[in-house]
Amino acid sequence: MNVKYLLLASALMCPVAMAEDVPEPNPVTEVGVVKIEWQNPKDFRDIKTSNELQSRFETRLFETLTKNINKQAQKILKPDQKLDMKVTDFDLAGDMRPTFSAAPGDLRIVKDLYPPRATFSYTITEKGNVVIAGDEKITDMSFMHNTRRFNNSPFQYETTLFTDWLQKSVAPKL
Template sequence: MNIKYLLLASVFVAPVAMAEDAVEPNPITEAGVVKIEWQSPKDFRDIKTSTERQSRFETRLFDTLTKNINKQAEKSLKPGQTLHMQVTNLDLAGDMRPTFGATPGDLRIVKDLYPPRATFSYTVNEGDKVILAGDEKITDMSFMYNSHRLNDRPFQYETTLFNDWLKKSVEPKL
């Protein structure tokens, strides 16, 4: 009798568990003046998590980065301008290493050997008019050596990578 209930429960629980881990093929995040399309995140170089479901991690990563990029974009862009990005590749700072049973999951080792990287295209719009556009491939090779980056914010190295790009590449052209 218990086996029937167990089988019946698995019929209802399995689809929910699979649906919860399903990830949109191209999620879109928006915050303030920034809209980002994350194109095929399953193909990104390294956005692996060690402690949570991959789908939840990706949602948290994309939302956090979008909000942090928006903070800098609101300073860099002029009133009425918006930033649209299509991210085609992302490599988080560090590298995932197996722990071989020492912990339940893998461990992200952050060393200067594994810098954050991103590949994307972007447009800066003013209303319906595109005033700036381009394709970028950015890397921060000195991400561990800048003293202003010593804090414990989530995705601090990736946020700084995008913020530096906005300050050095976009802001001067506007």
């Protein structure tokens, strides 16, 4: 009798174990001239949410950043050029702190000590030909002291991180 239950339990567990082995596809966001592949977001340093479903938060984060990067890229790139990025690590400004049940979720504390960071590779192509390519590891250590950032838009520090990179690193090369 016990053998039946063991066999039944193991049979029920097999599909679950097999489902865990299937890797999730990397999310890809594309707006205008920008296409970004977010590689293994579960391994990113810090993209945790404090008050919503993690998958929804990630979708909102990735789509917002892609849209904002596209706004700046359209100003810098020539009409036939396209920016492709593969983000391998990302860290939102601030740090998540537990509230120990004082609030419904954890709190993100934003201080100078916790700047936004990103690690990625990129290519800029024009009519299928690579114009510029490279690997970047960017951090904005002065993110709290820049006066143009006080607009209360979502992910303002992270958007400025990429905007500054485009203006200071990519634009001069083009």
